[in-house]
Amino acid sequence: MKKIINNPNDVVEEMLEGLSLANPNVIHIKGKGVISRKEKSGKVGIVSGGGSGHEPAHAGYVGRGMLDAAVSGNVFSSPDPERIIEGINQADSGKGVLLVIKNYSGDLMNFTMAKDIAEMDDILVDYVVVKDDVAVEDSTYSTGRRGIAGTVFVHKISGAKAESGAELTEVKRVAEKTIENVRSMGMAMSSCTIPAIGKPGFVLADDEIEIGMGIHGEPGVARTKILTSKEIAKNLLDRIVEDFERTTTIRNEEVAVMINGLGSSPLMELYILNRDVQECLTEMGIKVYKSFVGNYMTSLEMAGCSVTLLKLDNELKDLLDAPSDAPGFLVK
Secondary structure, three states: OOOOOOOHHHHHHHHHHHHHHHOOOEEEEOOOOEEEEOOOOOOOEEEEEEEEOOOOOOHHHEOOOOEOEEEEEEEOOOOOHHHHHHHHHHHOOOOOEEEEEEOOHHHHHHHHHHHHHHHHOOOOEEEEEEOOEOOOOOOOOOOOOOOOOOHHHHHHHHHHHHHOOOOHHHHHHHHHHHHHOEEEEEEEOOOOEOOOOOOEOOOOOOOEEEEOOOOOOOOOOEEEEOOOHHHHHHHHHHHHHHHHOOOOOOOOOEEEEEEEEOEOOOHHHHHHHHHHHHHHHHHHOOEEEEEEEEOOOOOOOEOEEEEEEEEOOHHHHHHHHOOEOOOOOOEO
């Protein structure tokens, strides 16, 4: 195992401390796994989080126009309710708090437990659950679809709505609207190594990839020989568009595209994939309003990517375009 770390047991706290030193607009609540905005915002608070190892998710999305606090657990492990309550307290300005939860069993249990405890202290808390991964209906970590990179769009749009001064019910409405209109699917070309374990979680041959792999290394839908970028684009988009068309229209609509790296794939490859995804979307009659290419929700040093489509209307466009100073998602 070759990693730039000190003690494997200290990676989360040391990572959060380093993040806070690089971003003067946030503070690190030491020993709690929490990054929060330095100043109370006087609006509905947005809190998200989950296991570490997916950086910049979730701590990198704390900032004006996105999250008010992010709660980090150990690598690939949900934060406990005590940490989440600290995140809720940091985000609460008296207008209520919305929790954005990815659909994993541990996250659901711990975030909803924290919600119940916070409400006993008279904090108004509500939540939404993101389940954008179209690859599998159930996985090692979840009952129902997993929440993956589409969660970042939920952070952005609900954060922008809260920043506008909207009430909690309206912030939740646009978060749920985003969830209803976002779909993702990924693929992996290599495994990753959890620092405390010191060895890869699974093994792929040099000429193999896994289609539909989860961000914790959960199995996908097929293991196959390596594909070209064009073949990967078509494979992922066919499944995403097919899923959209079960419940709504997507052709002749406008979308935001996210080409998300899982940690190790270079930008050169992600931009090639972006080119091929956009070519496929044009052939399908789907219009690209805006595209995002980079590492948004990673899996340590896993090589691979995910593709996310967010179907847009005027309301979602305006909120997507609203300013944010979160270091993981700057919008000017």
